[in-house]
Amino acid sequence: MGGVTSSMAAKLAFFPPNPPSYKLVKEQATSLFLLNPFPHRENVEVLKFPNRRGNEIVAIYVRHPMAKTTILYSHGNAADIGQMYELFVELSIHLRVNLMGYDYSGYGQSSGKPSEHNTYADIEAAYKYLEENYCTKQEDIILYGQSVGSGPAVDLASRLPRLRAVVLHSPILSGLRVMYAVKRTYWFDIYKNIDKIPLVKCPVLVIHGTADEVVDCSHGKQLWELCEQKYEPLWLKGGNHCNLELYPEYLRHLRKFISTVEKSPSQRLSFRRSTEQSRGSIDCFETPRKSTDQRDKPRKSTDQRDKPRKSTDQRDKPRKSTDRTEKLKIHENKVPNPEKLEKLRAHFDQMERSRRSIEYDKSRTIEYQDKSRRSVDVQFERPQKSIDWLDKTRAG
Numbered sequence: 001m002g003g004v005t006s007s008m009a010a011k012l013a014f015f016p017p018n019p020p021s022y023k024l025v026k027e028q029a030t031s032l033f034l035l036n037p038f039p040h041r042e043n044v045e046v047l048k049f050p051n052r053r054g055n056e057i058v059a060i061y062v063r064h065p066m067a068k069t070t071i072l073y074s075h076g077n078a079a080d081i082g083q084m085y086e087l088f089v090e091l092s093i094h095l096r097v098n099l100m101g102y103d104y105s106g107y108g109q110s111s112g113k114p115s116e117h118n119t120y121a122d123i124e125a126a127y128k129y130l131e132e133n134y135c136t137k138q139e140d141i142i143l144y145g146q147s148v149g150s151g152p153a154v155d156l157a158s159r160l161p162r163l164r165a166v167v168l169h170s171p172i173l174s175g176l177r178v179m180y181a182v183k184r185t186y187w188f189d190i191y192k193n194i195d196k197i198p199l200v201k202c203p204v205l206v207i208h209g210t211a212d213e214v215v216d217c218s219h220g221k222q223l224w225e226l227c228e229q230k231y232e233p234l235w236l237k238g239g240n241h242c243n244l245e246l247y248p249e250y251l252r253h254l255r256k257f258i259s260t261v262e263k264s265p266s267q268r269l270s271f272r273r274s275t276e277q278s279r280g281s282i283d284c285f286e287t288p289r290k291s292t293d294q295r296d297k298p299r300k301s302t303d304q305r306d307k308p309r310k311s312t313d314q315r316d317k318p319r320k321s322t323d324r325t326e327k328l329k330i331h332e333n334k335v336p337n338p339e340k341l342e343k344l345r346a347h348f349d350q351m352e353r354s355r356r357s358i359e360y361d362k363s364r365t366i367e368y369q370d371k372s373r374r375s376v377d378v379q380f381e382r383p384q385k386s387i388d389w390l391d392k393t394r395a396g
Helices: 002-013 081-095 116-134 147-157 175-179 193-199 217-226 248-261 266-305 307-315 317-331 338-395
Strands: 023-026 033-036 044-050 056-062 070-074 098-102 141-146 165-169 203-209 234-236
Touching (some): 033 081, 070 116, 081 248, 098 116, 116 141, 116 147, 141 147, 147 165, 193 217, 203 217, 203 248
Parallel strands (some): 070 098, 070 141, 141 165, 203 234
Antiparallel strands (some): 023 033, 044 056, 056 098
């Protein structure tokens, strides 16, 4: 019964392009795969690998030289990687990311038949290929699911705890909920994103058009509400199911999201740690600086103990005397002016007299202050004595 229901759901859910939009050609000289009719690009690789269910999956990998992250893109229904080829190249350029797009079993030139469980095996094979052949870490992968592609994307994300991020583009709550407004999940439903999205531990961006007639915008809004790590969603006013890439806000918001999650989740933690470490390193640098200052204190004592250094300075005095002799030699031929000497003596005598007068004034001021203080004390003592006399009189 389950297999019958699953096959019926598959007929309703999957619409692979017929015929496919491309042909897979293997070049004899290099044994490289090419997508016909698309020209060969140096940064685009055409791949073919098996999934765990025995189907051969065709994919493309677009490389960017400045990329920090890799997008694993699960496309929507009624599409294949031939139709998505130019968009993949443009996204890689504008977002500065590596991007892998793949065809589900039974789509494009991938073998087998389309089904829910086949798509799960397909995305697992693509993810495994990234890890094994491009050494891509889980922390550096963003899963992108469009429409039906949100099913395999959410399923894999719910099982990868260290994933960088997830983008859900016109996503579905479940296959059955696209057709019927059911309030509970039935066993025969497919792509039960509504039940799996709370298990996703990384940041999630939801993009949905408000005028979507295929998958209502309420699907995206409800999924966003259920996310554990919500990122600012993008509700494109007037956008339908197949034209969101044409809106300028789409690329702008997506670029902002990717630049943000490049520091999250693991990158954000490492960034915080690096910030703390940098602060700690500053403290570490400052601490030796303080210790250097502390070590400078003995330097003073060293200067005190280093009497030889002073003696060295004293030994350097002959050098000064040498300088004086040189100056004398220079000024030997110059006769000192007696008038200038007299003026200098008079100036110094005047400065000495003014200094003495200042000291005399200071002493006089101090004496005056002492006298005034004593007079004030006397003035305060007299009332105090009278108060004491009154107290004695009252007591008697």
